[in-house]
Amino acid sequence: MLNKNWQVIKKITVSKAIKKVLNGRAMFLNKETGELFEYNDWIKNGVSTKTVRFGTGQIPKPEFIVLMFYAGIGMRPIPEDPRISRYNIFVRDEGCCMYCGCKLNWGKGSFTYDHVHPRSRGGKTDWDNIVLSCHACNHKKGDKHLHESGMKLRGLPHKPDAQELRAKSIKMRQQIWKQEDREIAKFF
Ligand SMILES: [Zn+2]
Secondary structure, eight states: OBOTTOOBOOOOOHHHHHHHHHTTSEEEEETTTTEEEOHHHHHHHOOOSSEEEETTEEEEOOSEEEEOOTTOOOOOOOOSSOOOOHHHHHHHTTTBOTTTOOBOOSSTTSOEEEESSOGGGTOOOSTTTEEEEOHHHHHHHTTOOHHHHTOOOSSOOOOOOHHHHHHHHHHHHHHHHHHHHHHHHTTO
16 A cells, blocks of 8 residues: 555555545556556456456456545646636535535545536536535525525636646645545554
């Protein structure tokens, strides 16, 4: 098991390693190419000389896992003209629900996007109409307009420039590293 700086922390069993990846706390590493894989990606595209039994099937035997940031969000390059994407919206909204402000974890299914002007009523998937939302708030708002829902936005959705996204992604990672260091400390 390697930490976020790819330094070896310690040996763990293969099944523990797989569980950490499944929990979103780590990724499999192909040490030849330096590629990182999430679980489903590893099943399909992982390369290993051996396989190992896990659950009901066989999966490529992992040799290394790299611990991810606590929220499971990695660092991605942000181009000069950031396009609207899952990752970029998450960074713009600093991983917080824009209605209630709760902290959201990066990972499939742990958060949603809300169309402020509901899609069912013609709202577009644009920077100024999409916000990060927890499931509860998204459900509460449903397909209502903001004023009908009685809910408030914590900030106006806008198209960020690269500078804003880069600054926020650094800030978010620093917070996550602090959390991750506490996680890692538990292993010793
Ligand atoms: Zn919320």
